[in-house]
Amino acid sequence: MTCQFCKQKDATVHLTQIVENEVKKVDLCEACAKEKGVNDPAGFSLADLLLGLGASQQIEEAGEAKGGGLRCANCGYTQADFKKSGRLGCSDCYDVFADGLDPLLKPMHKGIRHKGKVPGPLRRATDLNQQLLSLEKDLQGAISREDFERAAQLRDQLKVVRASAKT
Amino acid sequence: MNILEFLISPAEASRRTGPNDRIVFSSRVRLARNLKSHPFPGHAKKADRIKAYEILFPAIRSLPQMGPEPFAESLEKLTPLDKQILVERHLVSREHAAKGAGSGLILNREETLSVMINEEDHLRMQSLRPGLQLRQAWLSIDAVDSDLETRLDISFSEKYGYLTACPTNLGTGIRVSAMLHLPGLVLGEQINQIIQAVNKLGLAVRGLYGEGTEALGNIFQVSNQMTLGEAENEIVERINKVLLQLVEHEENARQSLLEKKPKVLFNHIGRAYGVLANAHTVSSKETMNLLSLLRLGVDIGMFAQTPKALVDELFLISQPAHLQLNHPDREKLAAEDRDIFRADLLRGRMKSVPTPQEPPARSSETAV
Numbered sequence: 001m002t003c004q005f006c007k008q009k010d011a012t013v014h015l016t017q018i019v020e021n022e023v024k025k026v027d028l029c030e031a032c033a034k035e036k037g038v039n040d041p042a043g044f045s046l047a048d049l050l051l052g053l054g055a056s057q058q059i060e061e062a063g064e065a066k067g068g069g070l071r072c073a074n075c076g077y078t079q080a081d082f083k084k085s086g087r088l089g090c091s092d093c094y095d096v097f098a099d100g101l102d103p104l105l106k107p108m109h110k111g112i113r114h115k116g117k118v119p120g121p122l123r124r125a126t127d128l129n130q131q132l133l134s135l136e137k138d139l140q141g142a143i144s145r146e147d148f149e150r151a152a153q154l155r156d157q158l159k160v161v162r163a164s165a166k167t
Numbered sequence: 168m169n170i171l172e173f174l175i176s177p178a179e180a181s182r183r184t185g186p187n188d189r190i191v192f193s194s195r196v197r198l199a200r201n202l203k204s205h206p207f208p209g210h211a212k213k214a215d216r217i218k219a220y221e222i223l224f225p226a227i228r229s230l231p232q233m234g235p236e237p238f239a240e241s242l243e244k245l246t247p248l249d250k251q252i253l254v255e256r257h258l259v260s261r262e263h264a265a266k267g268a269g270s271g272l273i274l275n276r277e278e279t280l281s282v283m284i285n286e287e288d289h290l291r292m293q294s295l296r297p298g299l300q301l302r303q304a305w306l307s308i309d310a311v312d313s314d315l316e317t318r319l320d321i322s323f324s325e326k327y328g329y330l331t332a333c334p335t336n337l338g339t340g341i342r343v344s345a346m347l348h349l350p351g352l353v354l355g356e357q358i359n360q361i362i363q364a365v366n367k368l369g370l371a372v373r374g375l376y377g378e379g380t381e382a383l384g385n386i387f388q389v390s391n392q393m394t395l396g397e398a399e400n401e402i403v404e405r406i407n408k409v410l411l412q413l414v415e416h417e418e419n420a421r422q423s424l425l426e427k428k429p430k431v432l433f434n435h436i437g438r439a440y441g442v443l444a445n446a447h448t449v450s451s452k453e454t455m456n457l458l459s460l461l462r463l464g465v466d467i468g469m470f471a472q473t474p475k476a477l478v479d480e481l482f483l484i485s486q487p488a489h490l491q492l493n494h495p496d497r498e499k500l501a502a503e504d505r506d507i508f509r510a511d512l513l514r515g516r517m518k519s520v521p522t523p524q525e526p527p528a529r530s531s532e533t534a535v
Contacts, residue, residue: 113396
């Protein structure tokens with residue numbers, strides 16, 4: 001069995017951990033294990049490690065579905081680069097590689113939608129967009145529950161928010 | 168500008184105090200930010216890196232929060248010794264210290280704000296404070312960030328928040344951390360249990376110099392791992408709560424050692440004193456562990472009149488780069504020579520520390 005990281009040396013370190021209720025296994029050679037901090041139980045989390053491997057798999061699958069060979073037009077970053085480094089090339093890459101991102105982010109973070117600070121210049125627009133999204137979701141819910149009174153209220157609120165989003 | 172002249176002396180730096188600093192050495196909040204559409208530093212060609220640098224450097228240097236005379240320099244102007252000193256002061260990351268042209272550092276006079284240019288992200292901005300002061304650290308770096316975003320085009324997506332080179336930093340781009348001294352939990356053999364519990368809360372526990380480093384001197388770094396899907400305030404408050412609990416556990420562990428195994432405790436501390444005051448060669452690793460015990464001894468009152476600041480200063484000046492700086496030739500010392508020089512330095516400084524006494528029978532009966 002060869003190491004999943006360098007794909008050269010024999011894997012002698014075998015790890016099993018439960019991440020997000022799934023059993024994950026990683027096989028590494030000694031050098032890679034040391035580099036990734038595997039022998040330091042205090043600082044080690046398999047989730048961190050899987051990130052590199054999982055990331056590339058997700059992206060690869062998404063790429064293949066699209067006919068393979070995704071490449072960022074802005075910075076020239078490719079799927080292969082992403083696979084190798086587990087990092088992205090520029091801010092535009094987040095659009096280019098968007099398809100594989102959510103499943104990759106899910107086990108890594110608390111959610112897959114940003115909560116918290118928004119840059120000042122964008123703050124107002126974002127607030128409105130968030131409001132719109134949440135109103136639309138509530139509206140769909142009200143309609144499926146056949147709660148038409150509530151739906152009518154939500155529709156009116158949506159109108160107001162949409163109008164102010166345009167100004 | 169010379170960084171060695173700019174930096175506060177180790178003695179002065181060690182005298183800074185903060186809440187809960189018996190156990191919490193320092194608090195830090197770091198934000199990762201990037202310019203829109205410029206390639207991230209790890210992928211950028213040298214020309215692109217320099218282009219980003221030339222946008223970022225003047226914008227940060229002129230921030231009012233950095234004060235009238237910050238230290239601002241390209242990393243190619245710093246010597247390897249300069250960089251290592253900065254790492255030992257926790258003012259730049261080890262990764263950043265390896266960089267050269269196209270990367271830079273801007274540091275305020277008080278050394279509470281440091282901005283790394285072209286580290287893994289275009290900007291890594293940190294606020295560092297003594298003791299447990301996470302909220303204050305967050306507020307001060309938040310102010311820097313808010314000011315900066317009016318001057319720069321920062322990449323932000325409504326869905327993913329602040330976009331970063333590594334998806335692990337996505338969203339808030341925040342890393343909230345504190346450095347803790349936990350000898351009581353280590354001696355009481357509770358530390359593994361505690362680390363596991365903290366890990367379960369989604370927080371990482373690491374050694375002194377962050378990722379992949381050993382917990383030398385019973386010093387541990389606790390930090391958040393998740394950055395997306397939780398607001399900055401929530402992260403800060405959550406870690407703050409955990410840290411307050413850790414402080415309490417550590418105090419309880421110390422109290423319980425004093426009550427149940429006083430001789431074991433005094434023996435450890437007494438022997439640490441003996442070696443520090445008398446050794447003629449001592450490794451960095453051993454020194455850290457001995458100083459940890461000395462600090463514990465000071466905390467529980469075994470060294471009358473010895474200030475905690477002295478021990479903290481010894482922690483700092485026995486690090487390799489600080490040692491080299493103190494050496495008359497400032498030459499890079501071979502490991503064996505360094506161990507001898509370290510022991511000489513420690514023996515000299517330990518002359519001002521009285522021999523350890525059993526602490527006065529204290530109010531242990533009334534303690535919780």
